[in-house]
Amino acid sequence: MKIDLTINQTPHSFEVEPRTLLVDLLRDTCHLTGTHVGCDTSQCGCCTVLKDGVSIKSCTTLAAQADSCAITTIEGLAQGELHPVQVAFAQCHALQCGFCTPGMIMSSVDLLQKNPNPSDEEIMEALEGNLCRCTGYVNIVAAVRQAAQQMQKRVGAPS
Numbered sequence: 001m002k003i004d005l006t007i008n009q010t011p012h013s014f015e016v017e018p019r020t021l022l023v024d025l026l027r028d029t030c031h032l033t034g035t036h037v038g039c040d041t042s043q044c045g046c047c048t049v050l051k052d053g054v055s056i057k058s059c060t061t062l063a064a065q066a067d068s069c070a071i072t073t074i075e076g077l078a079q080g081e082l083h084p085v086q087v088a089f090a091q092c093h094a095l096q097c098g099f100c101t102p103g104m105i106m107s108s109v110d111l112l113q114k115n116p117n118p119s120d121e122e123i124m125e126a127l128e129g130n131l132c133r134c135t136g137y138v139n140i141v142a143a144v145r146q147a148a149q150q151m152q153k154r155v156g157a158p159s
């Protein structure tokens with residue numbers, strides 16, 4: 001079947017099998033290997049991407065379900081400069097092996113779009129579908145908190 005997707009702001013058309021998973025299209029066809037595969041069963045979150053701005057797990061999403069949608073992967077998040085969430089993860093040492101990091105960042109971006117000033121509890125709740133095998137959760141929450149503060153400063157909102 002033919003599908004049309006915008007991936008990281010670039011339009012694409014693909015011929016895919018109905019069973020093709022979005023993560024396989026991204027990694028194998030588009031070579032966007034920043035989207036990782038950990039569990040393949042929607043539990044670890046390392047395959048998280050944004051579909052029309054909302055975080056989804058691409059390991060359990062068919063490519064056909066993204067037809068006519070805009071997909072953002074970790075590679076497309078930086079626009080000229082790193083996204084504030086990416087900067088905060090680096091500054092707060094919120095990554096160790098880095099395997100979970102792209103998914104953590106994409107889920108965090110989704111959270112901050114919906115809730116620009118989350119509490120630590122809200123951050124932890126939003127990231128409960130993302131697992132870090134290095135158990136770096138304290139620094140991950142600190143990074144999301146710092147990113148929220150930086151993004152609020154950018155738009156001139158009170159911190």
Ligand code: FES
Pocket residue numbers: 036037038039040041042043044045046047048057058059060
């Ligand atoms: Fe998709 Fe684990 S690989 S949730």
Ligand code: FES
Pocket residue numbers: 094095096097098099100101131132133134135136
């Ligand atoms: Fe290693 Fe999270 S940094 S899995």
